[in-house]
Amino acid sequence: MESHILANLLVLALLFVGAPLAFLLLRRNRMWSEALGELWRRRRFSLLVIALYVAVALLDSFSWVGGAGAGEDSLSAHEARSVIDRAFADTPRESSYSAPLARGSFYGDEPLRAPGGHWFGTDILGRDVLHRTLKGVRVALLIGGFTSAITIPLALLLGVTAGYFGRRLDDIVFFVMSTLASIPSLLLLIALVIVLGRGTWQVCVALGITSWVGLCRVARGETLKLRELDYVQAALALGTSHLRILFRHILPNLMHLVIVTFVLLFSSLVLSETILAYLGIGVDGSWGQMIDQARNELSRDPIIWWNITAAGAAMFGLLLAVNYVGDALRDILDPRTLRERA
């Protein structure tokens, strides 16, 4: 099956099954809906910014073949293009650099094909920088999303079972954790990408392998604590099965830690990718790659600033919002404050 159809299905599933489900679950659970309400009160702007990024990423993930090709590019009619790509069908490529909203090319001042049409200018190959920046949103969220899709289940599975059942299993998990944690993560990450090969999946898997330990440690430590708590003992006395205890009593009570850890992890993932991009093993189309491609343009004379600025600002905007939300979440979900608010 064509990969874009798979991606579409995923987007649709996310939009029409995942999102309502999550919404309902949150609505049903007053604890979470209250936390979200509090978050919304405190960080309205940051949440809106993140929502905007997510929307762009979703629009860029939904693509189909057909429709009018983009100008003279006859191939594009045969390719799956996303909603974002189609939105830029009317801003044709230029021959090379042009400044934001310029009417002529940057060198030579020849008239552009879309005078004033490139809000963020064009890059050396004449591609619209806004278009590329927006496409970077999806890559960034993909890096964060896929990595956490690998990291969180793995970390939870190992951390919670190790903490709950203890003994041998705990010894093994703890040993693996200390082994992985003792390797400087950036070096391990690079080694993994080099060995696994280059590509989005490989980078995500490598990021996942290097980042699950932190979360796993948190999950294990918290489970160790929770396991001894009276309500778990009470559940045991009530004949509740281990599986149900794990899912009803342990997991929900460390979810807040997972969420906070994840949110703070997200920014470090995106930042790590820029280093990978600099080393030539990053993800295609990422902001890291844009920055790396553009890093020498600041030295051009006259200076070409819009490429690096666009990518840097887009990344900065996302990470600032994410960090702010993460900060607020940490306060809101802290059980101590929970009790205080009660």
Next chain:
Amino acid sequence: MLAYVARRLGYGVLVVLGVLLLLFVLFFAVAKPEDIARRALGEKARQEAIDIWIASHGYDRPLWPWQQPADNQLFDHYARMLTFDFGRSDTDDTPIARRLAEGVGPTLSLTVPLFLVGLVIALLFGLFVAFFRDTYIDATGVFLCVLGMSVSLLLYIIGGQFLIGKLLRWFPISGFDPAPVVVARFLALPVLVGLLGVVGGDVRFYRTVFVEETGRDYVRTARAKGAGEMRVMLRHVLRNSLIPVMTRVVLAIPFLFVGSLLLESFFGIPGLGTLTVDAIRNNDFATLRVMVFIGALAFIGGQIATDISYAFVDPRVRLE
């Protein structure tokens, strides 16, 4: 106590063995020696030369002990790493130990000032922000920290070189020279840029620690006794926050030896970070393996030191 130290060390050794196994799987079982050989020999190398190279580096032997118990790469890997016989670089056959010895000076000359200055600034700024908590200074401080953390170091480096190196001409844009006065010139810019990348997270951490500490009873008591605000912050809060601060500091020390990949390679400092970046760029697995190993060793050592020193210092830490 002795038993505890011994056990902690024993576990450290076990982790070292685990790290080595992981490295072996990564660099020997997954990577193909032919790739490394071709990279080392250049584009015009013939198969014959590649075979010679692989044989001379011992990459043609069986990997695992069950394939050949006497002479296999796994045992060789363990034996070499544990005796610190690091062998030669895959790219140019220089002894890796020598490159490490050459690189550690420049690396420390960057990381130590960066670490010390960063620590002082982060502590002072953290105290400062905690002192003015809930004022606009605090809010601005936290915002600046988050700001600092949200920007890629890559951007700081590019911007720093452009602004300070090129426009303001304060310091050389890049390079290194061990001569005493000149080295300060070379290090000033990378240290400045590195601070931007490091300080944000540290300040936020320290601020949290300090704010938590100022909420405690003894601080209130001290205030009630009429101690000045400055005195409270410096004498009481700072002193009592030492444990979390020390933890973070001690955990950062091992990384001094690994160096900063980006800073060193952009500023042309011939340290261990550059060594690593070169190894990455050249698929020099022999060197990369050693670098990862050294990093892990430093980290494990640091952790053991922290744990043991806790056991000595903090009566609350149980040894069991």
Next chain:
Amino acid sequence: MSAALLEVEGLRTWFPVRQGLRRRVVGHIRAVDGVDLTVRVGQTVALVGESGCGKTTVGRSILRLEQPQAGSVRFDGVDLLAQPSRELRQFRQRMQIVFQDPMASLNPRMRVRDLVAEGMRSFGIGGGPRRRTERVVELLQRVQLDADHLWRYPHELSGGQRQRIGIARALAVEPELVICDEAVSALDVSIQAQILNLLGELQRELNLAYLFITHDLSVVRYLADEVAVMYLGQIVERGPTRRIFEAPAHPYTQGLLAAAPSVDPQRRHCALGVLGDVPSPAAPPPGCRFHTRCPKTFDRCRREKPPLYDCASGGQSRCFLEDPSQPPRPAVSPREG
């Protein structure tokens, strides 16, 4: 007298102490060291002792939340300790536990309805979810809570309300025996009384048996039919409540009673009139375990371990003073009271 519901014999729960490089077991904390107990249908037995004496471990061992090393716990004639954990489930329905800290024993992420219904669900009581909710409402009413508490979270309730939820949760599975592990210790005195009254009412209505674990003798005076006093993992005295309160036989019980009005654990030590701390359960003193702190110690206490002697006034006491063969000694004048 009704039939024995729970018979504990020679219960021993030791926790291993590991040390050294190879983590060898070098000793044990003898939390519970040969305890016998009997609880009859519809009866309340109080297990009393200082904190750290192992009384909580007894409760948990009975429910097999801890794994005892030896002895037997017969519930309705079946030895629970010999049961595989699969079989254990049906007995867990018949025995329940109420914990000390109502906040810690209620999952903060669950609503009252789910908390109370959890046991029903796992034992398949009460049919479908809707029926279960109805039953939860009934239970709430039974513990004197309104139905509108149904959808609240524990942190939205007061301490007393929480403990009522804890009781409702225990009752939900229709147990015959409820182990109350310091069930009222964390509550204010006025609320304590309310909960104790509630427990009494429930016992009458549902013909429940209680094993009431507490450090506070005063709490059990009007509730318990029988009292067992524990010291360092062993029962040192037991007997009908009235007898224990009026004529305590064991010096330790006497000390406890003397200290009873005081809530402060530290002051209780002083009031006990005995020196030093509780000895370590890892290395209990030879002879009588209480001899290091007993105001009436004599030679034999240091040499021999006293068995439980039947007391003249009913019950038993682990003290050579009760030994019929022991020549009467000039009694060190006992404390007034």
Next chain:
Amino acid sequence: MSERARNIRARALARTLLPALLLAAACSNDPYPPGDAAHKIYYTVFREAHRTLDPAEAYNVSAHKVTGSVYDSLLEYHYLKRPYELGPGLARAVPEPQRLEDGRVRYRFEMRSGIGFGPDPCFELGGAGRRSREATSADVAFQLMRLADPALKVQVTDAFSAVQGFREFRERLILRRELDPAFAELPAHKQYAALGGMEGVRTPSRYELEITLARPYPQILYWFAMEFTTPVAWEAVQFYNGNEGRDRFADHPVGTGPFYVREYNKHLRLVLERNPHWYGLRHPDALGARYPERGAPGDAEGDLLGAAYRGRALPFLDRIEIRLEKESIPRFNKFLQGYYDASSIIKESFDQVIQADRLSPQMRQRGIRLARSVAPSVFYLGINMEDPVLGAPAGERGRKLRQALSLAVSSEPWIELFLNGRGVPAQTPLPPVIFGYNPDYRNPYRQQQDAKRSRARELLIEAGYPGGIDPDTGSPLRLSFDTYTLNSQQLLERQYFVDEWRKIGVDVRLQATTYNEFQAKVERLAYQIFFWGWSADYPDPENFLFLLTCDMRRSTAGGPNTSNFCDQRYEKLFAEMALRGNDAERQRLIGEMVKILEEERPWIELYHVVDYQLSHGWLHNVKPFGMSHPMYKYYDIEPERRAALRLSWNEPLTWPAYALAGLVLAALVPGVRTFLRERQ
């Protein structure tokens, strides 16, 4: 306040101020130790640590900067004359070929006496206290045998395989080493001697060297103008074996050149100093020992034939410092600041430096000079001729497809975008400075007008892919462009071609892999289009056209013909062309070969590099050479002028620091004041 307390205060103050003072003293961008400014030191760069500086192995521009200065060769190019002219170096004259009756060819070199190796402790091996010795023909012979040694990573063995007995010597060496471990332990020169040397290399006397070729190969003389055939001291090879803390020979050059290596930190810098034993000091009249009297037309008008230099004894410089500088922008900025003496132009600053095709006024005002030259090199997109879709197996369809691809991409805009126009669009493999280049020839498949794009579309239809659609699958024809760089900036350069091909409807995918993976693909023949370049070893058309011969095929012979092009007509013409001197017939033969390439399109020729060399006014006698060969012995520097200019150009701008500090203070003061008031 007590005396003591005051003391402590003062000390604390000093302690806080000291680093600040130190920083202030350090606040300068001069990267060199003070005192060096007064010397004739030439500063230049290397981009990454040299893997090897062994003259038998080193084969790139950066390494040749060092090896070319440290190792002298028997022959040398004239510094100024163009077309290139070969003259004597360590040899007294350029030898004439002697044809022997069985088809072999013999060259007899006569070396100068008194050629001294640069000072080095390794010569103690030949007698205590010795720091140097005379180089003789045996040292050249030793090096020629090293070229055949399989233990060395020699990349030019093909060129020397014409020497009689070269391959046999190599095989005997392999065999003997395998069979006889004791032999393998011997120092290299003893091993070679034990084998009786190489058949085609003889040293009749201390200063005579006789080379016998099994077949004619007139281009061999060019190889004697390169470091590969320099005299190498056996002492250096034996001593620097990498054991017991000694360097490897590859990291420790010892040669007879005008400079010797005084200090080498692989990851910092390499310092060359005048060689006190250089032959030029004894033979001041030797051609390579003095500055030329005459040059090419135009040289006299420039800076190149100044009266102060003509006929003067070389070298002029005291020292050469080659520093590691990985990134191009800092390197160029340091050049602009006066800390490097010469530089190429980075594309980022091109428009600042060059305006209207000449140096910008700012640059001229600084006294910077520009030298332009076409390098003997070619860059091209190669097509794997063994590919079933694109290559020879596809027959006429493949040929049309290649022609279409060739027509679709244009060199001119690419050169403009990525090289700032510093390239000559290539029509054939031959660059302008090489014999056989025809300035009037226009390749019909490389001419770039928009009209040609429609011709490319027609060719696609003829090839059976109308509109780029493969009729078999009904979807666009998908090809792979296999690149071996992960550098994102180079990927942009590759992306340009992909975008061009898109315009005619061919879906070419950029397959960016590491160098290793690319090599593996080449090994498996799993590649279609690739980007490659060739820089001439010597100025002869043979050195370009051999890249497309059957013998050099990558797939069968592991040679540099990565296109795997093999055409019998081309082969015949090549054999004839290679042996001829530069005459009209040779020109005609080359023309025919070019015609074949024009039709077959194994390459899409892109461009020949035009070097733009900038040098500061204080640096004299710089003429770009083209081939990778450093000419530092001809350079000269005015250190006083340089020191003065550096100072005036690098005054730091300090006001922003004060402004920033003021701003921070201004932001803080009100907050602190209100806060303190509240607390009190």
